[in-house]
Amino acid sequence: MDWTQLMFWSAALATALFVLIRGADIFITGARNCGASLGMSPFAIGVFIVGFGTSLPELASSVAGALSGSTEIVIANVVGSNITNILLIVGVMALLAGRVVIKQELLMTELPLFVIAQMFLVIVIIDGVVEQTEAGFLIILFTAYVWYVLSGTKNNSMIGDERPNFRWRDVLWVVLGLAAVLVGAAYTVEMAVNIATAVAVPIGLVSITAIAIGTSLPELFVTLQAVRSRHTEMAMGNIFGSNTFNALIVTGIPGLLVPLAVDTVVLELGLWFMIAASIMIFVIGLSRQVMRSEGFMMLIFFVFFMYKLAAFI
Template sequence: MTDLLLQIGIFIIAVAVLVWASDKFIDAADSIGKFMKLPSFIIGVLLVGIGTSLPELVTSLVAVAESSSEIVVGNVFGSNIANMFLVFGAATLFSKSFEIKHDIMKTDLPFLMLATGYISIAVMDLRFSFGEGIICLIMLLLYLYRSLKDGAIETLIEEKAHKPTIKDWIFILLTPLLIFISSKFLITSIKEIAAIIGVGNEIVASTAVALGTSLPELMVTIQAGRKGQNEMAVGNVLGSNLFNILAVMGIPAMITTLIIPQSIIIFTLPMLIMSALLFMIIAQAKKVYRIYGFLFILMYIYYNLKQYDLI
């Protein structure tokens, strides 16, 4: 029991440091990027896309380096389920009036469904190879191209760039090290917790890690929903999920073939497909009601309890 509590403590601290360091890295990169007059689209893609998936990406790369590739798919699928059921559900539940005005059916939603469909088929043989990772990265580049062409990715507002502070330079240099170290501790704690409670590494990754790395987005999205900034909430889910599938799965697969646990195929994958289909049906309807958010959150609670055979 003492060992379990110790590992849970390490897990919580590692997730907190990972999320904090990622957030500070993004802020520093934003400040330095504007000062260097980088194109607003480039800054936007790095911050909105890769930035929001940075904890998942680094954690997955560390997992691959430690021969625990099953954590990668658990991390990605669990994060996407959390984004759709928990983050989008909470935004809907806490919003006074939720309407989607942006034409997400033109580029964003079709790409999300295409990516989800592709990854669902690709992992059925319990392996995710180099070639399949290449296809993910090609799809990511196509999505970025279409988004730029259609104007789906908002450009940053031009403003007078201030000279980066010493703190910005310190963060841009030191936070990558913090992100790496916290990811190492996170992977170690996942293995220890899984061994102690008798579940697979992928289950801890798809539940506890996914929830931990989604908490900042959850808080931001709830506030956005309460302020009526519904487009931000939807864009947050779409962008993060696309980068999770295409980059966080694609890049580690370039290093080694990812092994997909049978438990992912049996339960997590069907839940991923269900969450994506429900999100598509509700999002394309433009008008979203609070009852949907309540049902989505119930589905997320069910998903987590079922993973640990608590129901």
């Protein structure tokens, strides 16, 4: 093994992830301003633009993986990101905030759709492959999700003087951010494949750890910002929305392009941790709050997940 080459690939992977995440951040800034100037409601901006933007790294890296022939990356990335969002990010948020309140409207809109999305994700991947017809069904389900959210917010759009002026600079940020995301995603996948080949580990292991955690950093940044501003309910909504988006779109779009293989790491370990984490956040959600002690337990569970992954090295 050429350790110099391995260190170079690792540094390149970190750089590609930085470009990917920074591109998503620029995209969110521009798209949020464009949405506000076009009269979108704050809720719709939060659900679709911020939710889509924070999941854009997962989508871009998954599409790049599917197009490059490394289809195992897609499901490993989705499962790893969903586990990270719940156990690591919600855990950190509860630990820092002390107590995270989950509002009733969030339980009425996002939580049921989150559960449905995770349930269908498990159904389509448990046999070891995601067929194109199954991917199409996930996208149809996401379309129903969009209709459901928009139908509940159609009367809450910005009107009159509340709309900011449209600026072409915001469109430029959208284009530049999207370009950075695409470039970062391509190199993220290439470096991940190189590292997995060099150290002779399944590509799914690299995807469910390094890529999944790296592409979940936007959600972590949103969460830390929410804790500082004491708007943790917005961060909880972003977590539910992001995991729903991952399950339906980040799986569905690459799956329409090519059938997706499910790695052994996912089938034997990752899938069951995702199910356990989803049940955990669902039960905690019903209590309408996440306490610091529960956040601490989530972090311990995440560390245990990392420990169990070591068996595949």
